[in-house]
Amino acid sequence: MDRVAATPLGDMAHDLSLWGLFLQADWVVKLVMVGLLLASVLVWAIIFDKIATIRRANRSADEFEDHFWSGGSLDELYRREGENPAHPIAAVFGAAMREWHRSAERLRGGSELAAAGTQERLDRAMNVTVQRQMDRMERWMVFLASVGSVAPFIGLFGTVWGIMNSFTAIAGMQNTNLAVVAPGIAEALFATAIGLVAAIPAVLAYNKISTDLSRFAGRLEGFASEFGAILSRQTEAAASGARAPVAAE
Structure with a gap:
């Protein structure tokens, strides 16, 4: 027993603090712990970034839709927000308006076939942008899931x-006293605890953020459908010689 107490394991056997468990762990277990801790830090950074991004995108979408449905000039709104979009819904709007402007001159006095082709290009431009x-x-969402x-x-x-190393050390010391066994088992289980600390927030955040992103995707698709209907009417009007779109109807 005196020989056991003189070993490094014996000196640190009663240090069951988190830091002590880390220091006593095998180098492989330490690498696992450090890797999981780094993953946990990155998980929380992604969580905060995604929450802030989604809130900012929804707030910008609210402000944009207020301007869009206010009855003002779509061309003016395009010059103000669509040419250099700073948020997703403005990017969808800008993509559609750019395609419409490219096709507007060719549409004047054109055929129904030309109008149908223009509408198809408008829908494609908005869908690709969405x-x-x-x-x-959705960038880094795969990391959360992983x-x-x-x-x-x-x-x-x-x-x-860690448990394999603990039992190997126990066999070498020929001592199964609980005071000798417990620290090795504790430091091994500490790795699983860190794994759960990294995994649980990642799973919960992934489910919540995925739901919010799906809702926002639906919002973009809904806007694209509504704006597509407006441009469809304007496309038909332009084909018959009417003027370009002025305001959302």
């Missing part, structure tokens, strides 16, 4: 490795 904007907003599903298993790997 997809591109959502791809940007951490949520993989982190517990990485932590479990660290636990299994």
Whole structure:
């Protein structure tokens, strides 16, 4: 027993603080712990960034739609927000207006076939822009899903490795006293705990943020459909020789 107490394991056997458990852990378990802690920090950074991004996008969309449906000039709104869009819904609006302006001159006095082709291009431009904007907003979501599903298993790997080392050390010391066994088991289980600390927020945040992103995608698609209907009427009017769109109807 005296020989056991003189070993490093014996000196640190009673240090069951979180820092002590980390210091006593095998180097493989330490790498697992550090990796999971870094993943947890990145998870929280992504969570805060996504929450702020979605709130900012919804707030900008509210302000834009107020201007859009106020009855003002669409060309003026395009010059103010559509040419250099700062948020997703303005990007959708700008893409449609750019395509409409390219087609407006060819539409005057044109055929119904030309009007149908213009409408198809307008719809395609808005759909592509919606997809591109959502791809940007969904960036790093795969990382949240990966951490949520993989982190517990990485932590479990660290636990299994640590327990294997603990039992090897116990066999070498030929001592099964609980005071000798407990610290090694505790430091091994600490890896699983860190894995859960990283995984649980990632899973919860992924579900919540995915729902919010789906709602915002629906909002963009709804705006694209409404604006597409407005431009469809203006396209038909332009084909018959009427003037370009002035305001949302």
